[in-house]
Amino acid sequence: xxxxxxxxxxxxxxxxxxxxxxxxxxxxxxxxxxxxxxxxxxxxxxxxxxxxxxxxxxxxxxxxxxxxxxxxxxxxxxxxxxxxxxxxxxxxxxxxxxx
Amino acid sequence: xxxxxxxxxxxxxxxxxxxxxxxxxxxxxxxxxxxxxxxxxxxxxxxxxxxxxxxxxxxxxxxxxxxxxxxxxxxxxxxxxxxxxxxxxxxxxxxxxxxxxxxxxxxxxxxxxxxxxxxxxxxxxxxxxxxxxxxxxxxxxxxxxxxxxxxxxxxxxxxxxxxxxxxxxxxxxxxxxxxxxxxxxx
Numbered sequence: 001x002x003x004x005x006x007x008x009x010x011x012x013x014x015x016x017x018x019x020x021x022x023x024x025x026x027x028x029x030x031x032x033x034x035x036x037x038x039x040x041x042x043x044x045x046x047x048x049x050x051x052x053x054x055x056x057x058x059x060x061x062x063x064x065x066x067x068x069x070x071x072x073x074x075x076x077x078x079x080x081x082x083x084x085x086x087x088x089x090x091x092x093x094x095x096x097x098x099x
Numbered sequence: 100x101x102x103x104x105x106x107x108x109x110x111x112x113x114x115x116x117x118x119x120x121x122x123x124x125x126x127x128x129x130x131x132x133x134x135x136x137x138x139x140x141x142x143x144x145x146x147x148x149x150x151x152x153x154x155x156x157x158x159x160x161x162x163x164x165x166x167x168x169x170x171x172x173x174x175x176x177x178x179x180x181x182x183x184x185x186x187x188x189x190x191x192x193x194x195x196x197x198x199x200x201x202x203x204x205x206x207x208x209x210x211x212x213x214x215x216x217x218x219x220x221x222x223x224x225x226x227x228x229x230x231x232x233x234x235x236x237x238x239x240x241x242x243x244x245x246x247x248x249x250x251x252x253x254x255x256x257x258x259x260x261x262x263x264x265x266x267x268x269x270x271x272x273x274x275x276x277x278x279x280x281x282x283x284x285x
Contacts, residue, residue, distance in 0.1 A: 009273040012222075013266055015215035016239045020207035024129040024146055029121050032150045036117075039151065 102166030109157040121150060124167070127240070128174045130207070134235045135178035136185075137203035137220050145181050149174050168249045171242075175232050175250065222272040230265035233258055 100108070100119065108116030125146065132145035152173050160169055202217040223231060229251070236247045237258070248258045 005274065009270045011212075012215040012218050012273055013269055014238065015212045015219050016205070016208065017241065019205065019209055019212070019216070019239075021126050021130050022133055022206040024125050025143060028125070028129075028143060028146060029118065029150075032121065032147050033114075033117075035147060035151050036154050039155065 103160075103162060106157050106160045106166060109154060117150075117154060120153065120166075124170045125150075127167075128170065131171065131174045131235065131240055132178050133205065134220075134223075134239045135175075135182060135231075139206075141181065141185070145174070145178050148181070149177050152177065165249065168246065171236070171240075171250045172252075175236075179228055179232075218273065218276065219269070222269055222276065225272055226265055226268055230261050230268065233261035234265040234269075237262055 100116070102120070102123070105116045105120045105123075109120065128149050129142055129146045132149070133139070133142040136142045136145060149170070153170065156173075160166070203220045204213060205216055205220065208216040223234070226234065232251060233247060236242045236250060237244065242250075244255055244258050248255045251258065253261075
């Protein structure tokens with residue numbers, strides 16, 4: 001490599017030394033703040049949404065379980081009463097064991 | 100308030116501390132991002148991502164490192180990831196080219212060095228990520244070698260070695276595009 005070429009490549013490699021710093025747009029921070037606030041909002045809403053969903057599912061499950069339990073109990077009680085009255089003869093107990 | 104105090108305040112949700120941290124580091128973050136992306140719009144997007152990451156990750160900051168090294172590390176990683184993402188879509192860019200200037204003119208470069216700086220940015224793309232990072236931090240950001248080592252989490256010797264290889268590779272590329280070479284091609 002001749003000297004002229006070497007000097008040129010050195011100049012290119014070091015061309016950014018002493019350069020001024022570029023400044024970001026003045027409103028860039030406002031955009032960052034907006035992004036940060038939406039992340040926070042999204043986080044909170046997701047968290048709340050999960051809680052609400054869990055609470056709703058729990059309420060639905062409890063109500064369903066309660067309804068099933070009561071209807072089954074009612075049906076059983078009615079059936080039992082019906083079956084007792086229709087299938088069984090009245091029981092007469094005689095205390096006269098010895099004639 | 101020093102950097103570590105600012106981070107502690109950000110963790111507590113202090114918005115003013117976040118703004119103070121932004122004012123302290125935004126120029127460094129933006130210029131580093133600009134060196135990687137070579138595009139003002141992309142550098143702004145990287146800067147935004149970096150500060151959002153800082154805000155979200157303030158709680159994970161380890162007090163053993165300096166805040167500046169931590170901020171630079173986030174900037175370097177975000178920039179490299181951004182470039183990878185951008186290059187993933189290079190196929191589409193080739194198929195549907197968008198009008199984009201070939202030479203990047205850094206807004207802060209001295210007028211008499213504009214041509215050389217544009218040349219430097221055009222050949223820097225060919226460097227491996229670690230060589231590029233060592234070069235940007237040392238020769239464009241003008242950081243001391245020890246700080247570069249702290250940011251890259253490598254030894255001082257490793258930084259020197261990366262810089263030597265980076266400069267060697269840049270020279271090889273520049274030789275092919277030197278004014279003499281271009282004259283002989285014409």
